[in-house]
Amino acid sequence: MLSITVIGAGIAGLWQACSLAKAGFAVRLLEQGDETLSGGCSWRAGGMLAPYCEAEVAEPLVVRLGLRSLELWRNWLPAFSQNGSLVVAPSRDPASLQRFGRLTQGYETLDGAAIARLEPALAGRFNGALYYPTEAHVDPRQALPRLLREARELGVETVFHRSAKLSDVDSDWGIDCRGLAAQDAWPELRGVKGEMILVKSADVRLQRPVRLLHHRHPIYVVPRDEGIFMIGATSLESESRGGVSVRSAGELLTQAYSLHPAFAEAEILELNAGLRPAFPDHLPRILSRGRHLFVNGLYRHGFLLSPALAEQVVQYLRRGAVEPELFHEY
Ligand SMILES: Cc1cc2nc3c(=O)[nH]c(=O)nc-3n(C[C@H](O)[C@H](O)[C@H](O)COP(=O)(O)OP(=O)(O)OC[C@H]3O[C@@H](n4cnc5c(N)ncnc54)[C@H](O)[C@@H]3O)c2cc1C
Structure with a gap:
């Protein structure tokens, strides 16, 4: 052997x-x-x-291998969260959602009522969304x-x-x-710094990752067990192993708050940063x-x-x- x-x-x-x-x-x-x-x-x-969502910024190779990986994750761990993902944009900026849709596949277009059925916590907050039903998260x-x-x-x-x-x-x-x-x-090989924040809120419930588009500070919020949410992430050309800057924390939290105002009352559990290895x-x-x-x-x-x-x-x-x-x- x-x-x-x-x-x-x-x-x-x-x-x-x-x-x-x-x-x-x-x-x-x-x-x-x-x-x-x-x-x-x-x-x-x-x-x-x-x-599918990553196709906004990634090459076809990443999408192809990613689709295969999804199958392999499912074979290994059939019970993980397979609720898809949701992409929203501020109502004043429908163009960014249209652009995201043009660059990606594998989605359904939702109106405000459909968003409310899928994620009741977001009812009345967005006019439109893109829903990627076959995506997942761990x-x-x-x-x-x-x-x-x-x-x-x-x-x-x-x-x-x-x-x-x-x-x-x-x-x-x-x-x-x-x-x-x-x-x-x-x-x-270089490090691309990504800062993230973990918060806990009893007042927000999400079933799936939600990406909020923004021309300068796009974020995503990934739900975890026990009311915990991961808010991410910056993408900085920096290999500093330090933690999260005040500016980044402010931007991530402000965007989370604009996704759902109840995040204003959430408890911050952790501020952290990782260096993504990139060619x-x-x-x-x-x-x-x-x-x-x-x-x-x-x-x-x-x-x-x-x-x-x-x-x-x-x-x-x-x-x-x-x-x-x-x-x-x-
Ligand atoms: C904020 C943030 C959010 C992200 N979100 C996502 C996401 O949603 N989905 C996604 O797919 N990716 C995401 N990523 C990217 C993902 O985290 C990285 O691509 C991934 O962690 C890289 O994994 P790795 O195993 O190559 O490296 P690492 O996770 O860094 O693992 C390397 C390991 O090698 C060990 N090691 C190093 N040197 C030695 C040595 N000499 N001997 C023995 N052991 C050693 C280290 O201790 C470490 O455990 C995110 C990254 C960040 C920072």
Whole structure:
């Protein structure tokens, strides 16, 4: 049986470890942080699985792999939130909703009454919306530990507090999923800072992620269990590991408040920021150097793309076949 070491237990590494173990490889997963899995970018993510909405800014490759990933998430975890997603715009700005519709597919157009039926909390607040019924979302803080549990059940050997590089690995294959830390191997990898806020409100109920379009400060609000909402996210060309700026917090909260005024009374639970690992073209890559593979550049799509990228790696190791747009050999 071929042995494989995966480095990094973010969303990319965890999906790799589970998929490779399921495919019959002997897998070891090394992570420099602890078992809370809270050290990487993945802990700070919204967890939206929104291939259609992402087409507003992403290439067709991301949409194609994202649609495949949605199927893989469903096969793995049939009970996760599959309520679609909703896109709204301020009533004075219908053009931004039309533009979003032109750039995307897979939606139904809703009027005010249909919005009220779908999300009663938003009744009377918007004249129109785009509804993407097949999109979904997961709570990263539930999905990451669940993937770790699954990896262990599949026989993956998991080692925490172990900082490693592929050059240290003695397995048949090594897979580097270190996110932004792989800048030492790929200097063109950069961090795109995303700030987010977690709030708790007993007065707002949403069934699905809602994106509020805005020419300068678009936001999304992702509902989680127990009245918790993730409000995200900025996108800043900064690799500062600092937290959330006062300006960003103000913008995110003001927009959340304009989505629903009850957010004004919500309790702030957490202000946090992650660095999204991105290549210059914002596309994910599987980079090969001999018996080493690097899975990186997941940018704003780590949850959306990790299952499909893991499937691609399994196919590559079994048959040498992989989506050509993804694969780069050095
Ligand atoms: C605010 C925000 C919102 C987002 N929302 C979404 C969303 O809704 N949907 C979506 O699909 N994506 C979203 N993203 C993007 C997503 O979070 C990233 O694409 C994803 O987390 C990247 O995952 P990764 O596994 O490559 O990196 P990471 O999550 O950073 O994982 C890398 C892991 O490697 C470990 N590591 C590093 N160096 C070493 C070493 N030497 N040895 C051992 N271990 C090491 C780290 O500790 C870490 O655990 C969002 C990002 C942000 C910041």
